[in-house]
Amino acid sequence: MTNPKIEFKDVNKIFSGNTKNELILQDINFQIYTNEFVCILGASGSGKSTILGLIAGFIKATSGNVLFNSKDITRPDSSRTLVFQDYALFPWLNILDNVAFGLTTKKHKQNNVREKALEYLTLVGLGNYKNHSVNQLSGGMKQRVAIARALAVDPEVLLLDEPFGALDQQTREAMQTELSRLMTKTKKTVLFVTHSVDEALKLADRILVIGGKPGKILLDYKIDIQKPRDPSNNQLTSVRNILLDKLFQPELFMGADI
Amino acid sequence: MKITFIRITFFVLLFSIWQMIVKLGHIPSYILPAPFSIFESFYYGFVTGNYTIAIISSLVRVLIGYFMALGIGIIIGILLARYYILDVTFGRTILALQSIPSVAWVPLALLWFGITDSAVIFIIILEAVLPVTLSTKNAMKNIPQNLIRAAQTLGSRGLHLYQNVIIKAMVPELITGLRLSWAFAWRALIAGELFISGAGIGQTLELGRSLADMSQVIAMITTIGLIGFLTENLFFGSIEKRVRLIWGLT
Known part of the structure; x- marks a missing residue:
């Protein structure tokens, strides 16, 4: 078997607050392997975004190792780009320049920056909007720009932190299909x-369920169903039940202070 | 169109009533001159070049003080944002400076620098340095973390990050500081100029008083108000509006 693209080894993360430290x-x-589409599924506050922060290189593990291509991750890099829930587009740049942003850094510097950016903008279906400003776009369009921006630097790993969480149901489903x-x-x-759960079932090759306090991996499940998937598929329904079971279990015994 | 018409009517009425009160009440011109003699004062002031020279000298003075204040303020602001210990000591002290009106610094400035340009520039700097310091500090502290992280994840760091994200993200808050500093500088300029010699709006105003030329006094007061209004509202106001629009803050 090949080396994993990303590997977590005995990782613990403590956030130190003013009054107390929280695990x-x-x-x-x-381990995550090349070309896998992995969903990290968990309730709010379960630490799932912290996992992305560790991979992106924004924060460091308190103990254990976070490896990318078998090397410790020390800082953010365009080989692992993150897409944020609130888009985090640069409002002072137009749409095209937002997508081109990563291409202007030293590592990616080249002559045909704008053509390349337009290529990615066209890929997400917004080629005609290149000169628009950020606040002229709807939420779904903003997130498509953010995804184009993250893909433009040709990362090895794409990280998405609840990217469709702020969108309405209809846009959300369209965006899932698009992604x-x-x-x-x-x-x-x-x-x-x-x-x-439904979002994870629609998109993932593999689902990691995170839960409890402190957050632990409760389930690592591979879904071998061809995409696009029919949500009423029997096999999918049974996976959904397994996931829901795991997701709501920790809440039940959390009160019992185990 | 309609508003313009109403405004013109208002001013015509105002000046007519003013003119009538002065003429019918036989008010001496050193107490309240008629509007016509103020227009006359403006006319001769610009024809002889006295007012033109005064305005230009004042603008040069205020611009020197203003830009020096910006330089100092931005540096102090960055230091305050970066070093907590500086903020709680020096930072708090300069907040107290804000409650001192510029005219209170005049005696000190005159003793240090004499009745020279330097004294006025010193007062302008003292007044104008505060708003820009505070807005620089706040702008640095309030940069949205996600914008920096978004830039970092796309491979931006060091100088590229500073030039393309950190400074840009600070712009809206900084503009507000620049506008406030300008307003403070303008007021400090006039306060200082009343006490020094040479050409300038404040000096011309003070000269009008000593010659009992009330037309000149009112002409200068009008000039101060007009230039202040044009720069603060039209110039800085429109920049601020545009920036807020582009940054999506309206």
């Missing part, structure tokens, strides 16, 4: 954080 993640171990299509086209390793 967010405990004994996290998993699924994009990912089969561009072939990236994807980590997708969500609290929606």
